[in-house]
Amino acid sequence: MKGQSLKIYVVLYLVFLYAPIVLLPLFAFNSGTVIAFPLQGFTFGWFIEVFTTKALVEATRNSVFIAVSVAVLSTCLGLFAARAATRYDFPAKGGVVGFVMLPLVLPEIIVAVSLLVVLIQAGLSTGIWSVIAGHVLICTPFSIAILQGSFANMDKSLEEAAVDLGETPLSTFRLVTLPLVAPGIIASLLICFTISLDEFIIAFFLSGNEPTLPVYVWGLLRFPARVPVIMALGTLLVALSIILLITAEYFRRRGLRRTGKRDVGGFL
Amino acid sequence: MTKQEPIIRLENVHKYYGDYHALRGITAEIGQGEFFSLLGPSGCGKTTLLRAIAGFEDISSGAIMLGGKNMEGVAPNHRPTNMVFQSYAIFPHLNVEHNVAFGLRKSGMSAADKTCAVGQALEMVGLGGYGARAAHALSGGQRQRVALARALILKPKVLLLDEPLSALDKKMREVMQVELIKLQREVGITFILVTHDQEEALVMSDRIAVMFEGEIAQLDDPERLYRRPVSRRVGEFIGMMNFLEGSLEHSGGFSVDIAGLGRAEIAPEQVVGSGATGAVSIGLRPETLSILFDDDPKSARTAEGMVDEVVYYGDMTYYDLRLDGAARHVRISMRNVVGRPVLEVGARARVSWDPRAFTVFT
Numbered sequence: 224m225k226g227q228s229l230k231i232y233v234v235l236y237l238v239f240l241y242a243p244i245v246l247l248p249l250f251a252f253n254s255g256t257v258i259a260f261p262l263q264g265f266t267f268g269w270f271i272e273v274f275t276t277k278a279l280v281e282a283t284r285n286s287v288f289i290a291v292s293v294a295v296l297s298t299c300l301g302l303f304a305a306r307a308a309t310r311y312d313f314p315a316k317g318g319v320v321g322f323v324m325l326p327l328v329l330p331e332i333i334v335a336v337s338l339l340v341v342l343i344q345a346g347l348s349t350g351i352w353s354v355i356a357g358h359v360l361i362c363t364p365f366s367i368a369i370l371q372g373s374f375a376n377m378d379k380s381l382e383e384a385a386v387d388l389g390e391t392p393l394s395t396f397r398l399v400t401l402p403l404v405a406p407g408i409i410a411s412l413l414i415c416f417t418i419s420l421d422e423f424i425i426a427f428f429l430s431g432n433e434p435t436l437p438v439y440v441w442g443l444l445r446f447p448a449r450v451p452v453i454m455a456l457g458t459l460l461v462a463l464s465i466i467l468l469i470t471a472e473y474f475r476r477r478g479l480r481r482t483g484k485r486d487v488g489g490f491l
Numbered sequence: 492m493t494k495q496e497p498i499i500r501l502e503n504v505h506k507y508y509g510d511y512h513a514l515r516g517i518t519a520e521i522g523q524g525e526f527f528s529l530l531g532p533s534g535c536g537k538t539t540l541l542r543a544i545a546g547f548e549d550i551s552s553g554a555i556m557l558g559g560k561n562m563e564g565v566a567p568n569h570r571p572t573n574m575v576f577q578s579y580a581i582f583p584h585l586n587v588e589h590n591v592a593f594g595l596r597k598s599g600m601s602a603a604d605k606t607c608a609v610g611q612a613l614e615m616v617g618l619g620g621y622g623a624r625a626a627h628a629l630s631g632g633q634r635q636r637v638a639l640a641r642a643l644i645l646k647p648k649v650l651l652l653d654e655p656l657s658a659l660d661k662k663m664r665e666v667m668q669v670e671l672i673k674l675q676r677e678v679g680i681t682f683i684l685v686t687h688d689q690e691e692a693l694v695m696s697d698r699i700a701v702m703f704e705g706e707i708a709q710l711d712d713p714e715r716l717y718r719r720p721v722s723r724r725v726g727e728f729i730g731m732m733n734f735l736e737g738s739l740e741h742s743g744g745f746s747v748d749i750a751g752l753g754r755a756e757i758a759p760e761q762v763v764g765s766g767a768t769g770a771v772s773i774g775l776r777p778e779t780l781s782i783l784f785d786d787d788p789k790s791a792r793t794a795e796g797m798v799d800e801v802v803y804y805g806d807m808t809y810y811d812l813r814l815d816g817a818a819r820h821v822r823i824s825m826r827n828v829v830g831r832p833v834l835e836v837g838a839r840a841r842v843s844w845d846p847r848a849f850t851v852f853t
C-alpha cells in the first residue's frame with residue numbers, strides 16, 4: 224500500500240509542522256498561568272496584557288521600525304545590485320556578485336560578533352540603527368536573489384525600446400523597469416521585513432538597551448508567569464503573517480493577470 | 492531610390508567585442524526613402540550593425556552619419572531612428588493604446604492630439620479599434636503591428652527592423668511582407684531591415700547588403716544580386732545556384748568550355764573575381780536551363796543528360812539532371828504546363844542553354 228504510507232507521511236509531516244502553532248492560541252486563551260493540559264478557563268486577559276505592557280509595546284515598535292527600514296533599504300540595494308548583475312558586464316563580475324551574496328551563508332553569530340567588535344572599536348553605541356545595519360547586511364542577498372529572478376525574466380529589449388522611444392535611462396527605469404519588476408520588489412520587501420522581524424542573534428548582540436521583540440521575548444522566558452503573554456503575542460504574530468501572506472499572494476496573482484503570464488509557483 | 496544626400500552614411504565602421512572583430516570596415520550609403528536590407532547568415536554582424544546605427548552599440552572606429560550628422564556619442568533617445576525589435580518589446584504592463592503613445596510622452600502634444608495620432612497610427616497598421624486591448628492578448632502578427640505603429644508614430648527618419656517577421660508563421664510572414672512594403676511606400680521613411688531570409692530580402696528591398704563575417708560582400712539591387720553575384724558564396728546564399736566546372740580562355744574575347752554543356756563566348760562583365768584564365772566554376776540559376784519537349788522549337792545550344800531526381804511543387808517541378816560529361820548534377824526549374832508530362836527519374840532529357848545567363852567565377 225504505497226499510497227497509504229504516503230498519506231500517513233503527509234499527515235505526520237503536517238502535524239509536525241503545525242502542532243506547535245495550534246498550541247499557541249490554545250494557551251493564549253487559557254486562563255491558567257502554567258502551560259500544561261488540562262486547560263483551565265477562557266480569557267482575553269493575556270491579550271490585554273500584551274497591549275498594556277509598556278516594554279513589550281516599545282519592543283514591538285522597535286522591531287517594526289527596524290523591519291520596515293531594513294525592508295526598504297535592502298530592497299533598494301538589492302534592486303541596484305540585481306540590475307547591475309543582470310544587465311551589465313564589468314570586470315570580475317562573478318567575484319563581486321559572489322562577495323555581495325556571501326552573508327547568505329555566513330553564520331549570523333559571526334556577523335553579529337564582528338559587527339559588535341567593529342562598533343566597539345569605533346567607539347559607537349549600539350541601538351536600533353546598528354541592528355538595522357546588521358539586518359541590511361543579511362537581508363540584501365535575499366533581495367538580490369529575488370530581484371535577479373525578476374530582471375532575468377524581463378526582456379532586455381523592453382528597456383532598450385523605451386530608450387529608443389525617447390526616454391532617458393532614468394525615466395525608462397521608472398516607466399518600464401519598476402512596474403515590471405514590481406512583483407519582485409513586493410516579494411523582496413515582505414521577505415526582508417519577515418527576516419528582520421524575527422531575527423534574534425544580531426539583534427541580541429547589537430540592540431543595546433533598545434531591545435527588539437525577539438530579544439524582549441527571550442528575556443521574558445525567565446519569568447514563567449509571563450509565558451501565556453508570549454503565547455498571546457505569538458498568536459497575534461501568526462495571524463499577522465497569514466494576513467501578509469494572503470496580501471502578497473493577492474498582489475502576485477493580480478500582477479500575473481495583468482501581464483497575462485501563466486501561474487507557476489507562488490505561495491498559495 | 493532617390494539621388495539626394497544619403498540619409499545614412501557608414502564610413503569604414505569597425506566593431507570589436509573584446510578580441511572578436513564583429514564589424515570589419517562597413518562602408519555604405521543609404522538613401523532617403525529607401526528600403527534597405529542587411530542579409531547574411533547567423534552571426535555575420537547584422538544585428539550588431541543595426542544596433543550601432545540605433546545607438547545601442549558603440550563602434551570601435553569609423554563613423555555613422557545620420558542626416559549628415561556624426562552620431563558618435565549621441566544616445567539612442569536622441570537619434571532620429573526608431574527600432575522594431577525582434578521580440579517586438581511590447582510593454583506588457585500597458586495596453587495597445589499606451590504602448591503606441593509611449594514615445595509621445597515628451598512630445599508636448601495635447602491629450603486629444605495624442606489620442607488622434609494613436610488612432611491614426613493604429614489605423615495605418617490595420618489595428619483600428621484595438622486601443623484598449625491588453626498587450627498580452629495580442630497575436631504575433633498583431634504585436635508586430637503594434638511595434639510598427641509605436642515606432643512610426645514618432646515619424647523617425649529611419650526605421651530599423653531586426654528580423655521583424657521571423658517569429659511569424661509562413662502565411663502571416665508573406666502577408667506582413669506585402670504590408671510592410673505598402674507601409675514603407677506610404678510613409679516614405681527609410682527602412683533598414685535585418686533578415687537572414689534571402690527570399691524576404693529579395694521580395695522587399697530596394698537594395699540589399701549581403702554580409703559575411705562582418706563585411707559587406709555585395710551591395711546591389713535584388714535583380715543584380717540574383718543575376719550577377721560577385722562571388723560563389725553570394726551566389727549560393729541568394730537563391731539556388733548550380734556550379735559546373737569549366738575552363739576560361741581569353742583570346743580577343745572570353746570564352747568558356749563548360750563540362751556537360753560545351754563551348755561558348757562570354758561577355759567580360761560575366762566574369763567575376765580575379766579574371767584569371769584556366770579552371771573556373773560556372774554559376775547558373777535553375778531557370779536558365781530548360782528541358783526541351785518534342786513540341787519545342789529547335790534550339791541552337793542543347794545538351795543531354797539523365798534525370799536523377801524529380802521534386803514536384805505544383806506550379807513548378809525541379810529536376811536534378813546529370814549532364815553527360817559533368818561531374819555533378821544541376822537543378823533545373825520548369826514551370827508545369829498543361830499537356831506536358833512530368834519526367835520520371837531515370838529518363839533522358841535534352842536541355843537548351845544560353846551562355847548570357849551564366850556567371851563565371853574565377
Ligand SMILES: Nc1ncnc2c1ncn2[C@@H]1O[C@H](COP(=O)(O)OP(=O)(O)OP(=O)(O)O)[C@@H](O)[C@H]1O
Pocket residue numbers: 508511513531532533534535536537538539540687
Ligand atoms: N555583446 C556581445 N559580446 C560579444 N560578442 C558578441 C556580442 N554581441 C554579438 N556578438 C558576436 O558578434 C557576432 C555578430 O553578432 P550579431 O548578433 O550581429 O549577428 P547576426 O548577424 O545578427 O546573427 P543572427 O542572424 O543570429 O541574429 C556574433 O558572432 C556574436 O557572437
Ligand SMILES: [Mg+2]
Pocket residue numbers: 537538539
Ligand atoms: Mg541578429
